[in-house]
Amino acid sequence: MAEQKNNETQATTGGELKPLLRLTDLEVAFESSTGTVPAVRGVNLTVYPGQSIAIVGESGSGKSTTASAVIGLLPGTGKVTGGTIEFDGRDITNLSKREMIALRGSEIGMIPQDPMSNLNPVWRIGTQVEEALVANGMPKGSAARARTIEVLGEAGLPDAERRAKQFPHEFSGGMRQRALIAIGLSSNPKLLIADEPTSALDVTVQRQILDHLETLTTSRGTAVMFITHDLGLAAERASHLVVMHRGRVVESGPSLEILTNPQHPYTKRLVSAAPSIASHRVKVDYTQRIPVIDENTEAALDATDRPAAAEHTELGDASSAIIQVRDLVKEFPVRGSKESFRAVDNVSFDVRKGTTLAVVGESGSGKSTVANMVLRLLEPTSGTVKFDGVDITSMNRKELFAMRRRMQVVFQNPYGSLDPTYSVYRVVEEPLRTHGFAAVPEQTGAEGEAIERAQKLSRRQLRKEREKWIAELLEMVSLPKSAMRRFPNELSGGQRQRVAIARALALKPEVIVLDEAVSALDVLVQDQILDLLNELQRELGLSYLFITHDLAVVRENADDIVVMERGKLVEHGKASDVFANPKTDYTRELIEAVPGGTLPIGRFADLDA
Template sequence: MSENPTQPTGIDAPTTQPAAASPTGSPTAQEPLVVMRDVNVEFTSSTGTVHAVRDVNLTIYPGQSVAIVGESGSGKSTTAMALIGLLPGTGKVTSGSIKFQGQEIAGADERTMVKLRGAEIGLVPQDPMSNLNPVWRIGTQIAESLRANNIDTSGNTDAAVAELLGHAGLPDAKRRAKQYPHEFSGGMRQRALIAMGLAAKPSLLIADEPTSALDVTVQKQILDHLGDLTKELGTAVLFITHDLGLAAERAEHLIVMHRGRIVESGPSLEILRDPQHPYTKRLVQAAPSLASARITTALREGKTTEDVFTHHDGLDSREDVIRVEHLTKQFPIRGAKGAKSQVTAVDDVSFSLVQGTTLALVGESGSGKSTVANMVLNLLEPTSGNIFYKGTDLTTLGREELFAMRRNLQVVFQNPYGSLDPMYSIYRCIEEPLAVHRIGNKKSRQTRVAELLDMVAMPRSAMRRYPNELSGGQRQRIAIARALALNPEVLVLDEAVSALDVLVQHQILQLLAELQDELDLSYLFITHDLAVVRQTADEVIVMQQGKLVERGTTAELFDHPQQEYTANLINSVPGLGIDLWSADSSV
């Protein structure tokens, strides 16, 4: 990168770049691969002009790995799309220069950009399911990318496709090429997109949140493999991400964007250890993976777990609010017969949630953790086993008794955009549970909604607005307010912060901690993010393929995991191995 290393914000005019590392690691003087100077991007909307990117300067050298970080709306993806000429809608580069391999491409015609895309600049988009055609076989789609980039397959396209898929880490590539996207897991689909992005051996690969939808262990496998492939090919990589831990671990150089501007730029570890801009400091402070890294570093330096953990003490002296005994859930497989006619999603799971504490249920996708949560909430009926709420067996209750019991058990779902009715005002969204349970009159319910908005730090004026007028973090606050309307004792948080930007995620986690202390709430936290677990949970249960494989306090589990599976989950947290001990004391 060519931003001035002596200038903390890295946004001034370019200065001389030291010799960049070649793909083999030896310093060599190289010409820049990408040079963006004073680039501005604007979008035209019905309400006027939106300045999405302002005066951006960046340089990428051959073989270099660079990450742009920032929250949603910061301009990081827009910057990358301006480089590849794929700005959506009315977006256009209004001023500035973009040079690729010395060629000016700002304002280039579509024919020029088509020649560059794929062949010289590859792209791995964020969501693999929406970026693969669901009615085309995987092999057909990769063959199409080979043809589009004029890659010679010597008449044997099937073999070339299988070779690419194999190179991307997919076993049994010939058979996999004949399958459809829905037959692939998320990690497999992402590998297919990486194969397509690297098919033409481009000079630059743009990876736009390439693993944000994946489990932490799959994420690590994908990024490890991507790193190996790009190093082998000498490809430069531009990561677009909001995960500072991932950025620091995978990129040599870090660019921090905020409200369309670059506010800080420099070597990754230097920025993480000594951030200069207030926004960067907030990002570093809020990132769960870096908080986990700070804990690890502190423990390595001789501090005790009591020094760095702030979880509840005296768990043994508290009563169980939820107790699950030998819970099993089987689902029928359509068309199958005999012993293979059912799949066991949850297999003989037992645990308890202590009053006023947080119990985290962790594991990869398909481990059964969400199925357990749905049975605790009585949204699924167990095949066998029992669920007790304060000694009452929920599996024996009738319909009316269960309806009354639901007041004590509420849920906050993962997607803040899908969990609120878009046709309801915010007032009606929060008031609905009160009306359904016939609590109070209209005036008392208005008072209660106002109290709940205060509780989640939202202005009372928000009750007149609609979900589409709120940000993701604001919607999640409303979802929490709605869940608290009936004064529950237990909240089931099903990936409740995983869809949020790191700063918003941090705010929601702080809010949940404050509400727990104030209201003595008990949380059943369903997540695959062990970095968040380390910050928030008192106890942890690890699930694998429907079985409970390990449990313990958070400190015990992270300090001394007993199962290799648990150790792999912990070691896969991005940025966990970064030594932040020399960081500024404010971080």
């Protein structure tokens, strides 16, 4: 099999077109204390005017480094060490800093990945757009201010004149992304590089952003280079796909052709790992460690392979529910007003033992607020949350402390949820230290004996026992024992999230709340984490409350779904039923907004083949 289908993308329209961008045998390397580290190796790539291409691959594959080389923004010690970059017929490989600044923005625009860290928090939005305009040759003053309002309006921001006077923290995630689009397109560049432009956005907002971006670039004839790990987005929005692995292009060609018939082994792995709403609820054969789709119905899967989830019971059946939420309401005071804002409005649902309940909805729908009340990190205004039949809202401090051993949480961002000054050992040990355990008791109710035993151990014995248990936890999440001596900044994003899961498992909980726990991970790492969670659920009988906006992940990993809109529960049922026959227009819109949602990619296609 050839290493790649075609190492250089071709024009999608007939006739001879002059390439807008051509990379020939591009090499990029970084200098480190141990020598030169190659990051991009012999990449060949051609982009034509008006063409849209997507570069996909896992973290470290070289896709963002390739884009950074094109726009002259290689970080740190990075430099082009071989090959050429031609833009609009001109070799820009070795331009001076002044020449590259003149080219950047006016000819090559960029939408960076994280709008919150790429917008200055102390500058007004209008000031930042105006700065980009002036840097690209527009005179200062009224003309620049007028153009600023114009480009914000073109980017889809309503009431652009008022919005220009606001600060980034006053914008939603989607609005901040639109502001970055406005900056990227403000000088009508010929090529726009969009680096994960919608990775942290809800599917409906994501679709609005991508639709608007497509309208703007098509009307201007702008070529777009997407850098993304979302294969659905790549298939839906790019005519050509470039797959990178370890700094090399391993396959390239028409997007749909590659995704439906991948040739390179790495591309096959990438496609088979991608979650898809065209799939089914995945179970896992843990003897062979391969995903398996139930051949008959998902109901049969639940009945035979997930005993705890045998029946989808009605609300109120305490025998099958580990968590019961009833009539939950949360109101927040509004500054300067006597009125309050109702963030959660009369929500009720059950989390069945040994199953996964996904709570989905747009930003501001109230799903994370519900999770925080289930964890009792927020006090409800009214309503009840019962854990194993006991109302947690009436628990005293001691009872709440004991309950939290049985219910743990994995937060969205492992960069923020792991203390950078703690080693991995110290991070995972923290809950053991907090609850006073050496080894966690096998049965609920034996905590007192476990604490008493730990108190009798010498410091050396205590550390030895904890090290043994932490090593087991790290092995459980597929990390080597040696990782316990490392610090979070020495780990990749996927490894950090594994550490966060290990910490959540340290006390052998019965329930884990996962708040957007895989939304920022690459496809392959996400796939590994989700397989791990499924395996742990199978082995330990865990119940999951999964907070997410990624419906493709929900489709493959949830047994039940709660759909929330503006604080209200608008739909609730088995995952298979909700996806097959959504009862509300809002749920239907969420499902239809998933990029590439109807494509038969992912585990479903892999196994069907």
